[in-house]
Amino acid sequence: MSKRRGRRKATSDRPLSAGGHVEVETWDGTDWQVRRVSGSAATKPYRCPGCDHVIPMATPHVVVWPSEPSLFAGSGLEERRHWHSGCWRARGRRPGR
Numbered sequence: 001m002s003k004r005r006g007r008r009k010a011t012s013d014r015p016l017s018a019g020g021h022v023e024v025e026t027w028d029g030t031d032w033q034v035r036r037v038s039g040s041a042a043t044k045p046y047r048c049p050g051c052d053h054v055i056p057m058a059t060p061h062v063v064v065w066p067s068e069p070s071l072f073a074g075s076g077l078e079e080r081r082h083w084h085s086g087c088w089r090a091r092g093r094r095p096g097r
Contacts, residue, residue, distance in 0.1 A: 006036055011045060015040060021035070021036070022034065022035045023035075024067060027091060027092065030066055030067070030068075031066070031067035031068070032063050032064050032065065032066055032067060033064065033065050033066070033067055034063075034064050034088070035062065035063045035064075036060070036062055036085075037060060037061050037062065037063055037082075039058045039059055040058070041058045042055070042057055042059055042060065042061060043056055043057060044056075045057050046061070046082035047082075048061075048082065048083050048084045048087050049081050049083065049087075050083050050084060050087025050088065050090070050091055051084065051087050053084075055082055055083075055084055058083060059084075061082055061084055062082070062083050062085050062088050063080055063081070063082050063083075063084055064080070064081050064082075064083055064088060065077075065079050065080040065081070066079055
């Protein structure tokens, strides 16, 4: 029986800042960490909280999480969300969901 080698950890196990440059943006009085994801790095589909549509694999988008994780979220991984880039830019013009 052979063992699998070289398996990568699941995305949710990666540190929040792994994989690229992180910018800080302020929205609704909260600082948010924003990381741009290239299409080649987008290996799974996600549901955008801005429009509630699926972000297909291989689609450039942003990953966003609060700079200060809530007391109940632990490391902040639970608060990380994948947004369409346009939805993130238009977040202030959209009604709350």
